[in-house]
Amino acid sequence: MSAAADLVEVLRAAGEITRLRLLALLADGEQSVKDLTEILGQSQPRVSRHLKLLADAGLIHRNAEGAWAYYGLAAGGAGGDLARWLIGRLSVDDPEHQRDLERLKAVRDAQVGQAAAYFAKVAESWDLLRSLHVSEDAVEAAILAAVGTRKVDLLVDLGTGTGRMLELLAGHYKRAIGIDTSREMIAIARAKLASAAIGHAQVRLGDIADLDLSAGRADLIIIHQVLHYFDDPGRMLSMARRALKPGGEMLIVDFAPHGLEFLRTHHAHRRLGLADTQMAGWARAADLSVADLKSFPPDSSIAEGLTVCLWRLVDARKDQTQ
Ligand SMILES: C[S@@+](CC[C@H](N)C(=O)[O-])C[C@H]1O[C@@H](n2cnc3c(N)ncnc32)[C@H](O)[C@@H]1O
Incomplete structure (x- = not known):
């Protein structure tokens, strides 16, 4: 059980369109800030600020790794539960969500292409x-x-x-x-x-x-x-x-x-x-x-x-x- 003030903080963090888009993207697995920035088409400081708010409210977790940081949905707690509940209610037909998923796929395909080019070269x-x-x-x-x-x-x-x-x-x-x-x-x-x-x-x-x-x-x-x-x-x-x-x-x-x-x-x-x-x-x-x-x-x-x-x-x- 959480205090009312804590729950309000979690709800405030989730209750914004870019942050909701970020949660929906993270439902597909951990992502780097760099890729999330590219997918959302917003500046990196802006995306980082949204991610920080989500992380502070316990909706997502952050994992710093060298010069990059990865984010994923929180495993549990009020934040993790709310994030999953919201994502479960987001319509798959939502046009903005669809576009985000298409960009996510494009970013992943480009990475697979880069890795494949590397392995072809070093095989x-x-x-x-x-x-x-x-x-x-x-x-x-x-x-x-x-x-x-x-x-x-x-x-x-x-x-x-x-x-x-x-x-x-x-x-x-x-x-x-x-x-x-x-x-x-x-x-x-x-x-x-x-x-x-x-x-x-x-x-x-x-x-x-x-x-x-x-x-x-x-x-x-x-x-x-x-x-x-x-x-x-x-x-x-x-x-x-x-x-x-x-x-x-x-x-x-x-x-x-x-x-x-x-x-x-x-x-x-x-x-x-x-x-x-x-x-x-x-x-x-x-x-x-x-x-x-x-x-x-x-x-x-x-x-x-x-x-x-x-x-x-x-x-x-x-x-x-x-
Ligand atoms: C570092 S090599 C390791 C090869 C081998 N297991 C070894 O240790 O010598 C990584 C291999 O994973 C392959 N690979 C990368 N992404 C893959 C994927 N999505 N499915 C299957 N193989 C993949 C690469 O083509 C590459 O041959």
């Missing part, structure tokens, strides 16, 4: 580039340990890139599918699997946001160094979760929070690492729970080292017979 040198970020040996040993002696029916590797995870785990699945949006990456992965005589894995062009489930749902999904390319990793995790069998597991490998802004400007990263608390919240929202977390600090020989994390997520649904 051939990716195996070298990935090992420059961090020493992979310890991480790969931990991935193998997390899978243990299991041999799963179907492994799905989302954002497979050059197919390294399919190669590493080849002895632990009966069938595997690697999915990636980059034709260039897929071509290299296909050649790599052929030269390693790994015939029980296939690679396909596909998008995590729009997965084709016709090959069945996976016992194990791996998402290795992919989520930081999205503004809203939680949304992508929920999309990926649809491809998981009841009782299945996900292994997520990504960077811990860092301050290396050049990875954003030069290497298509969107998020400067993922925090444990964020991962726990995203997992919860996707009906998963964090069963284990391992961290790998940077190799001391790498000047600007990054910590890599391995999260093991398990199905949190009580009834796993769905």
